[in-house]
Amino acid sequence: MEKRSALDQAFEQRWKTLLGEWIEFLKFPSISAQPSYDSECSRCAAWLVQWLKGNGFHAWLEPTRSKPLVRAHRDGLPGAPHVLYYGHYDVQPVDPVDAWTTPPFDPVYRNDRLYARGAEDNKGQIWFTLQAMATLIAMGNPMPPIDILLEGEEECGSAGITEWLQAHAGDIRSDILLVTDTNTVPDGRPTLVMGLRGIIHATAVLQGPAYDLHSGVHGGVAPNPATGLARLLTSLHDAQGRIAVEGFHDGILPLSPAEKAETARARFDPEQYRHATGVPPCAGDPDRTPIERAGFLPSIDINGIHAGYSGSGIKTIIPATATVKLTARLAAGQDPDHCLDCLCRHLERQVPKGLTLAITERGIGGKGFRLAPDTPLVQQTLMVLEKLQEGEPARLWEGASIPVVSALQSASGADPVLVGFGDEADRIHAPDESFSREQMRRGFVFAGLWLDAMTRGGQ
Structure with a gap:
């Protein structure tokens, strides 16, 4: 002292x-x-x-x-x-x-x-x-x-x-x-x-018609990139909230006995979290605790979506494109290059019929x-x-x-x-x-x- x-x-x-x-x-x-x-x-x-x-x-x-x-x-x-x-x-x-x-x-x-x-x-x-x-x-x-x-x-x-x-x-x-x-x-x-956690990022663009189409003339006929993007993004996770991208869990270091003991003693108050954020801590693997999900497991998040018209009133179109910005947090032990490849391959494999996908940006922040x-x-x-x-x-x-x-x-x-x-x-x-x-x-x-x-x- x-x-x-x-x-x-x-x-x-x-x-x-x-x-x-x-x-x-x-x-x-x-x-x-x-x-x-x-x-x-x-x-x-x-x-x-x-x-x-x-x-x-x-x-x-x-x-x-x-x-x-x-x-x-x-x-x-x-x-x-x-x-x-x-x-x-x-x-x-x-x-x-x-x-x-x-x-x-x-x-x-x-x-x-x-x-x-x-x-x-x-x-x-x-x-x-x-x-x-x-x-x-x-x-x-x-x-x-x-x-x-x-x-x-x-x-x-x-x-x-x-x-x-x-x-x-x-x-x-x-x-x-x-x-x-x-x-x-x-x-x-x-x-x-x-x-x-490590971090990777990607921007993907779904291309549909050559230009914005009239939704009355073409609705129910032309594939809609906004609808397709919604379907594509839901494929990233299963119904329970677990990541559903093949290979994305590769390399995760398991918790050591000492880490299991420490996390069991750690304090996490779900109600305090809800009060601070406005939402309950219910995303991710339901079989793992919030501390484990945030500190020891990867996550994939949609940071932004853009498609069509978002101003006041309505504009009756089928948009020509739909864009999403994604980031993923990686657990210790994971290879960012491998995870980024897995994410991009998944998006490419899940493209809805009649649309094309372009990965316009991709990058690695670190392990x-x-x-x-x-x-x-x-x-x-x-x-x-x-x-x-x-x-x-x-x-x-x-x-x-x-x-x-x-x-x-x-x-x-x-x-x-x-x-x-x-x-x-x-x-x-x-x-x-x-x-x-x-x-x-x-x-x-x-x-x-x-x-x-x-x-x-x-x-």
């Missing part, structure tokens, strides 16, 4: 400086999805390099074909595990601007929360991590060797870093990959993400992963999280995907540790995004304790 107390005290002493620099960081409108903000992304990256240089790191900009990477390095205690820290300095667009209480790039601190675009995602969570590192350096605390890699286009696909990693994998070989870009569970307990619950790294991280509060921390098998994590794992050879302190109140990607002083404090203390534990205990 001595180190915990020292970090709590250091946070209080640094708070005004930390807040001022955090505000300065947030003033950069580093919106990666809009090319008109490219220069602001570059200015933000350059500012980070100067801050890192002033706080004990060798730091520089690494060019990519898009936004620059911020890289930094600091030697550490011999024998301690090499830590690679990843984050992103880019932010989401701010639309609708008129829904913000205050301007999104004019940070405002009120009621113990800082409001601005990026306040949480990911500038706030980057900031508690970098501030904890700087504090340990200033205290003369031994540190593990650290590499820092901050990208500027996570919010629009991570194309630059993905390409860079393929060419520079040898530059970032490390033992542990630390990512602070996640949430706690709803009850606020400190949370270790035990796994993420999924799961951490073994009983490894020393997992146990050490959980012990650190226990020190943040009385009681057991949460373990979360996350159904979402962070595609760049898969690429970073492959390039670095590192075991991932994903711990963040976001919550739904932060409103990331929405107007009035914010992050609280208490979240910043908890993250700061965690990062300091975790780095100290890695230095002393290794893996």
